[in-house]
Amino acid sequence: MRYLLLxxxxxxxxxxxxxFFSRLTLWGAVPDLLLIIITxxxxxxxxxxxxxxxxxxxxxxxxxxGRFIGTNALSKGVVAFIIGKLEVNVFKDNxxxxxxxxxxxxxxxxxxxxxxxxxxxxxxxxxxxxxxxxGGQIIYNGLLSLPLYIWxxxxxxxxxxx
Amino acid sequence: MFDFLKGKYFWIxxxxxxxxxxxxxxxxxxxxxxxxxxxxxQGLYAPLQRGVNFLAEYLDDxxxxxxxxxxxxxxxxxxxxxxxxxxxxxQALKEYQYEAQRLKELLDFKDQNLANMDLIPAQVIARSPxxxxxxxxxxRGYSHGVAKDMAVITPLGLVGxxxxxxxxxxxxxxxxxxxxAVGALIQETRVPxxxxxxxxxxxxxxxxxxxxxxxxxxxxxxTSRFSEYFPQxxxxxxxxxxxxxxxxxxxxxxxxxxxxxxxxxxxxxxxGYTNPAPQWNLxxxxxEEPQP
Numbered sequence: 001m002r003y004l005l006l007x008x009x010x011x012x013x014x015x016x017x018x019x020f021f022s023r024l025t026l027w028g029a030v031p032d033l034l035l036i037i038i039t040x041x042x043x044x045x046x047x048x049x050x051x052x053x054x055x056x057x058x059x060x061x062x063x064x065x066g067r068f069i070g071t072n073a074l075s076k077g078v079v080a081f082i083i084g085k086l087e088v089n090v091f092k093d094n095x096x097x098x099x100x101x102x103x104x105x106x107x108x109x110x111x112x113x114x115x116x117x118x119x120x121x122x123x124x125x126x127x128x129x130x131x132x133x134x135g136g137q138i139i140y141n142g143l144l145s146l147p148l149y150i151w152x153x154x155x156x157x158x159x160x161x162x
Numbered sequence: 163m164f165d166f167l168k169g170k171y172f173w174i175x176x177x178x179x180x181x182x183x184x185x186x187x188x189x190x191x192x193x194x195x196x197x198x199x200x201x202x203x204q205g206l207y208a209p210l211q212r213g214v215n216f217l218a219e220y221l222d223d224x225x226x227x228x229x230x231x232x233x234x235x236x237x238x239x240x241x242x243x244x245x246x247x248x249x250x251x252x253q254a255l256k257e258y259q260y261e262a263q264r265l266k267e268l269l270d271f272k273d274q275n276l277a278n279m280d281l282i283p284a285q286v287i288a289r290s291p292x293x294x295x296x297x298x299x300x301x302r303g304y305s306h307g308v309a310k311d312m313a314v315i316t317p318l319g320l321v322g323x324x325x326x327x328x329x330x331x332x333x334x335x336x337x338x339x340x341x342x343a344v345g346a347l348i349q350e351t352r353v354p355x356x357x358x359x360x361x362x363x364x365x366x367x368x369x370x371x372x373x374x375x376x377x378x379x380x381x382x383x384x385t386s387r388f389s390e391y392f393p394q395x396x397x398x399x400x401x402x403x404x405x406x407x408x409x410x411x412x413x414x415x416x417x418x419x420x421x422x423x424x425x426x427x428x429x430x431x432x433x434g435y436t437n438p439a440p441q442w443n444l445x446x447x448x449x450e451e452p453q454p
Contacts, residue, residue, distance in 0.1 A: 015207065017291030018299070019214050025424075029293055048171040055178050063203040065292055066196050066326045066333060069189040070182030072292075077178060113294060120186055121340065129365060133293055 001159050009037050010057040014064055027136030028129075031144050032106065034061055038080050039105040039145075040098060040152045044161045047084030054080030068120060075112040079105045098149025099142055106141045110134050195310070196326055208331035211288040212301055268428055271317035279393065280434040282306060284314075286427050287331065296339040296359060296423070298322075302431060303330045311391050313432040319397035319420030320344065320385060321429055332431075336423050337398065338366060345389035346398055349382040351375060357383065357398055357417055366399060366417035373411040377404050383417050393435040 013033035021030050034057050042050025055077030062069040083105050090097045114126060189197075196204075272281045284300040302308045304327045314321045314334045322342055326333035335342045338359035346357045346368060353375040355368040371377060381401040385392040402416035 011206075014291050015210055015214075018207070018288040019211055022289035022291060030291060032293075048175070051175050052171075052178075055182075060203065061292065063200045064207060065290075065295060065297070066200045066204065067189065067295060068186050069197075069200075070186040074179065074182040074186075077175075081175075116186070117294070120190070127360070129360065137293060 005155065005159055006041075006053070010034055010060055013037060014061060025136070026140045027132050029133050029136030029140055031140040032109070032137060033144070034058070035076060035079065035105055035109055036102050036141055036145055036148055037152065038076050039083050039101045040149060040156070041160070042080035042084035043087060043090065043097060043101050044092060044153075044156050045084065046087040047081045050080035050084030050087075051077045054078075068116075071113065071116045071120070075109055075116060078112055079109045082108055092153070095146060095149055098145050098153070102145035102149075103138055103142045106134075106138050110137075200326070201328060204326065204328045204331065204333070208287070208299070208301075208303075208328055211299060212331070215285075215287050264428055267317045268430060272430060278436050279432050281430045282308070282433055284308075284332075284429050284431055286429065296336040296342070297325065298334050298336065298429075300332050300334055300429060300431070301330065303328045303332050305329050307433050308332050308431050309433075313392045313396070313435075314429050315396055315432065316421050316426050316429055319399065320392065321421055321423070321426070323391045324431065334429070337419065338423055344392060344398060345386040346383050347386045348377060348401065349384045349395075351377065351381065353377060354386055354388075355415075366419055368401070368415045368417050369412070371404075371413040371415060373406065373408070373413055375413065377401060377413060377415060379403065393432060 013036075017030055017033055021033070038050070038054040038057050041053050045053070055073045058071075058073035058076035059069070061072045061076075065072070083101055086101065090101075268283055272283070282302060284302040286298050287301050288299040290297040298321075300314070308324060308327055310324055310327055312324045314323060320337055322334045322336040322339065324332050325335040336359070337344055337357065340359060342359050344357045345354070347354045353371055355371045357366055357368050359366055368383060379401055383398045383401060385394060385396040385398060387394040397420045399417040399419040402418050404413055404415045406413050
């Protein structure tokens with residue numbers, strides 16, 4: 001059950017993002033459900049398992065998108081590693097842990113992805129529209145993290161983190 | 163001090179980082195074909211996305227059925243309720259009418275362009291789940307004759323080009339994507355330039371415009387004869403704001419796309435095309451032999 005959930009969650013996240021949330025954008029931004037579940041996993045399991053899980057989930061997204069394979073894998077792996085460092089210092093029952101964790105993860109993910117694209121795509125432009133889009137994603141991810149953290153925490157305590 | 167070297171996670175993480183850094187530049191959009199892993203993952207998602215789309219349409223139909231049934235009850239119970247339900251039904255019919263209209267436009271467009279374009283209609287089944295790329299997935303793949311880099315349009319204008327092909331589905335890179343540059347020109351003045359996108363802001367810019375060229379807001383931008391992937395003369399959009407850069411003797415303009423790239427549901431894939439032949443003035447000889 002544990003492994004089934006760990007595989008199904010990223011798979012379903014990408015499916016929901018591509019067919020549902022892509023039509024329901026906020027300032028042009030699609031929420032990153034994959035990043036949200038990786039953040040939750042890292043918060044509950046710690047940095048090293050978080051990195052491996054984040055990397056594999058990011059790789060699945062890269063393979064689906066079919067471009068610059070490794071960017072999302074590396075970015076999400078590093079984000080999970082950093083967020084996972086908080087694991088021993090936070091009170092995981094608190095819903096705000098998930099909220100703050102997801103917002104921080106979105107910002108860190110944006111910075112890493114921007115750096116990776118600046119290195120791989122020389123004519124990459126960062127303008128105010130990009131920042132508005134990122135703002136939209138921070139709010140979207142943050143709002144979704146509240147109900148999702150309550151659900152994920154319950155499921156994770158039962159099946160994922162025993 | 164170097165105890166971390168003994169941990170298995172350190173080596174796993176190190177290998178993952180090294181492998182990623184090596185793979186990223188090798189998997190840009192320039193490569194000819196995608197790997198078997200990518201095809202497998204895309205192949206897993208395509209039927210699910212088609213299935214969910216089908217389910218959504220079926221639920222819409224089911225919704226209309228219940229609305230109709232409620233109509234009959236409402237006629238007996240309350241005339242006002244009946245009127246409201248008729249309005250609801252009217253909305254559903256309008257939706258079908260719009261769909262029929264869109265499909266008719268696609269068909270008309272296809273008929274008009276049969277002479278120089280081989281077109282195949284396709285339905286949008288998914289959109290990019292990622293804010294960094296601007297793509298859509300369509301329900302036509304190599305089994306329908308779709309191939310990489312084929313142009314994708316609607317009757318209103320250019321949409322993008324095929325970036326990945328599966329058996330029964332394909333991924334289309336929209337013109338707003340950062341890597342979806344299009345060779346273009348302004349239809350009225352024939353000023354050439356390059357239209358580039360920006361996936362995150364979903365805007366188009368026309369770069370490398372001659373500094374002394376006459377460009378004004380509202381001018382129509384179309385694909386150029388020298389465009390690598392697209393037939394000549396397909397509408398891209400209209401010029402918005404024009405800014406000059408005297409330092410590099412060039413102008414840049416924003417382009418308002420002709421197609422609302424967040425809204426369309428059906429597209430046409432151009433499987434083959436021939437650009438119209440240039441019109442030479444044959445009455446006047448180019449090189450007249452000097453009379454002895």
